[in-house]
Amino acid sequence: MTPKNLLVLMSDEHNPKFLGAAGHPFVETPNLDALAARGTRFTSAYTPCPICVPARASFATGRYVHDIGYWDNADAYDGAVPSWHHRLRQAGHRVVAIGKLHFRGRPGDDHGFSEEIVPMHVVDGIGDVKGLVREDIPKRKGGDKMAKRAGPGESTYSVYDRDIAARAQIWLHEEAPKWRERPWVLFVSFVSPHFPLTAPPRWFYRYRQQDLPMPKLYARESRPRHPFHEIYEHTVDYDAHFHSDTDVKRAIAGYAGLVSAMDENVGLVLGALASAGLASDTRVIYTSDHGDNLGARGLWGKSTFYEESAGVPLLMAGPDIAAGRVVDTPVSLIDCAPTILEAAGAPLPRGRDALPGASLFEVANGASPERPVLSEYHATASIAGAFMLRFGRWKYCHYVAHPPQLFDLEADPEERHDRAGEARHRGVLVEGERRLRAILDPDAVDARAKRRQAELLASYGGREAALARGDLGFSPAPGTAAEIN
Secondary structure (H helix, E strand, O other): OOOOEEEEEEEOOOOOOOOHHHOOOOOOOHHHHHHHHOEEEEOOEEOOOOOHHHHHHHHHHOOOHHHHOOOOOOOOOOOOOOOHHHHHHHOOOOEEEEEEOOOOOOOOOOOOOOEEEEEEOOHHHOOOHHHHOOOOOOOOOOOOHHHHOOEEOOOHHHHHHHHHHHHHHHHHHHOHHHOOOOOOEEEEEOOOOOOOOEEOHHHHHHHHOOOOOOOOOOOHHHOOOOHHHHHHHHHOOHHHHOOOHHHHHHHHHHHHHHHHHHHHHHHHHHHHHHHOOOHHHEEEEEEEOOOOOOOHHHOOOOOOOOHHHHEEOEEEEOOOOOOOEEEOOOEEHHHHHHHHHHHHOOOOOOHHHOOOOOOHHHHHOOOOOOOOEEEEEOOOOOOOOEEEEEEOOEEEEEEOOOOOEEEEOOOOOOOOOOOOOOHHHHHHHHHHHHHHHHHOOHHHHHHHHHHHHHHHHHHOOOHHHHHHHOOEOOOOOOOOOOOEO
16 A cells, blocks of 8 residues: 555544434434545444543554553543554654644653644543542433533534644644655544533534434333443433433434534545645545433433444545445454554554454455454443453453343344343353453453552542532633532
């Protein structure tokens, strides 16, 4: 593959179903749809962890969470594990980040970029300390924010995203032409559609005025019950603050509005790439760190393995990438690191440092990696480790402290029927666990995560100090104060 410039676009919390190219019935994403039309779309892409900080650490390093040990939103990437940014810079490439990183960000941390422009990192270099509490989990405060702030308006995130888009346009016109010796990589990372669900009015009302459908399985009598999700619902009680269908639909309109606003910003960046005369020499990747349940099954936010939360959109376009191709092979965000290195012509690590991911270029051309795709969770509102394995048509969910789940995504793509309790699928359950244990020991990984979290918790003064610090609902945009409940 001929090395080319690379533009990597990332959003935050983009449910992969909320994409026009994926067949969504009402959300408008014309710029992402156009990107998919002139490139390749992966329909079964997953996050390594359905929560921001560990997902982004995995994306940066190309390694699974249990391998790198950045477990939760209080254990952010500090640059100690080599990233694709480090490797590109070491190989002599200009590699620049604009926008949200959600790394540790303390003085002296080297994340591997040549330059970080308006970066967002975790608060005070420590993030969500309360999430370190894994026993007798305290109820989170601020659960009303999801419902209360859903509506039209301007949030600090919207302002921040527009600034990110503006700075990306400037960089493409002013800085990119200076770096011609070898391909550059520009990482542009937006916050939308992450809550608060406050959307620009023109986008909010475009959706609010429609007869929006209610989320699937939202009625209480229809919701599947599983102890992992019950603990999450009790701890982060977002749904308790939605008092009517109108409230729910207002939130959906807010989320859809944020998706469209993000798509608009993506369009501005892609437009600048074209007007600067760089499109023919630049490949583009678009993805998100994880999805959002958005009311399905009564769940909001991320932190689950359902497709809405653990799935991510993933698009590639540009030179040597097939146009209009749709790939169903399961892939992961960890596959992005080797893909990015390959796109820029940088060497891939070998031997003990070899990355576990597959080249998305090869998958797009028909390769089918002989490995299941793994996602895992060791963070807020979980009493023990949780693991998801996608292999073939099956999604196997293993919980250290709870019964497993099993979904047949070919026959049941909306995951309405958990097959784990059916005798005829016992063999699939056994196979799922066998495949998982070939990768890791769930109990040992759970114990290791908890040891690290206990050490961090002690360093911040222990459980009572964490509770006294309060609840961080979401990280603030640069230059704004954190909201702690």
